[in-house]
Amino acid sequence: MHDHDRMTTAGIGQRVYSPVARRLHWATAAGVIVMIPLGIAMTYRGNSMNVWDGLTNSLYSTHKLLGFLLLWLMAGRLAYRLLRGAPPDEPGLLWWQKAASHAVHWLLYGLLLVVPLLGWIGVSLYPSLGIFGLFDLPALAAPSETAAKRVLALHGWLAWLIGALAAVHIGAALHHHLILKDGVLRRMLPKRG
Numbered sequence: 124m125h126d127h128d129r130m131t132t133a134g135i136g137q138r139v140y141s142p143v144a145r146r147l148h149w150a151t152a153a154g155v156i157v158m159i160p161l162g163i164a165m166t167y168r169g170n171s172m173n174v175w176d177g178l179t180n181s182l183y184s185t186h187k188l189l190g191f192l193l194l195w196l197m198a199g200r201l202a203y204r205l206l207r208g209a210p211p212d213e214p215g216l217l218w219w220q221k222a223a224s225h226a227v228h229w230l231l232y233g234l235l236l237v238v239p240l241l242g243w244i245g246v247s248l249y250p251s252l253g254i255f256g257l258f259d260l261p262a263l264a265a266p267s268e269t270a271a272k273r274v275l276a277l278h279g280w281l282a283w284l285i286g287a288l289a290a291v292h293i294g295a296a297l298h299h300h301l302i303l304k305d306g307v308l309r310r311m312l313p314k315r316g
Contacts, residue, residue, distance in 0.1 A: 138210035139310045147200040148311055151235065152289075154193040159286050161186050166279070184255045187246060191260060194239035201232055213299075213307045224295070231288050238281045245275035 140148070165182035168174045212221050244263050246252055248271035252259040264270075299307035 139314075140210060141207065142314060143203060144207070144209070145311055145313060147196070147203060149313065150196060151193070151200060154189060154196065155235070155285060155289055158186065158189055158193065159282060161189070162279070162282055181255070183251070184253070187242070187252075187260065188254050190239040190242045194236065194243065197232070197235045197239070201236065204232075210310060213305055213310065215305060216307075227288055227292055227295075231285065231292065234281055234285045234288070238278055238285060241274055241278040241281065245271050245278055248274060 139145075161182060165179060165186055168179045168182065212224070216224070243260060246260065247263040248265075248267050250262060250266045250271075252262060254260065296308045296311075299305050300309070
């Protein structure tokens, strides 16, 4: 592991994530911010309103394509994290804050791999692998509508869990930045200048 890749020093002894780790983090955050409302909108139009038109199909295609890309982004992000590590915990954090932070981070890593994979398996089982009528995702399973409904239901519930954990993650970061005024959030902010 190379220290210059793992962390840089900003200010007096403050350790921050590498530029690559920060870019991967914010790209993932953007993906989650788009995917959850997109998933809600498409299922509301398709399943609740029973409207299956060009807009609904486009929402589903966009969700499938972005989910597929998010899966590979997360695989790369996890590989980078395992190879390059992360800076040490912010000084001054209590043991339970460190434990909670690590638990939430690793749960998010796991869910952000599992949820897109379940979506891909679900659309394979359905089968509904088409993206904008231009190409199909590779199938991961033989068609079974019954299994598809179970897998896609689990995909949906775990997506809600990602949203809840992301809200906890954001709330904790803002609490540290605005109330405790420590360096926790600054470790992941994009570098200025």
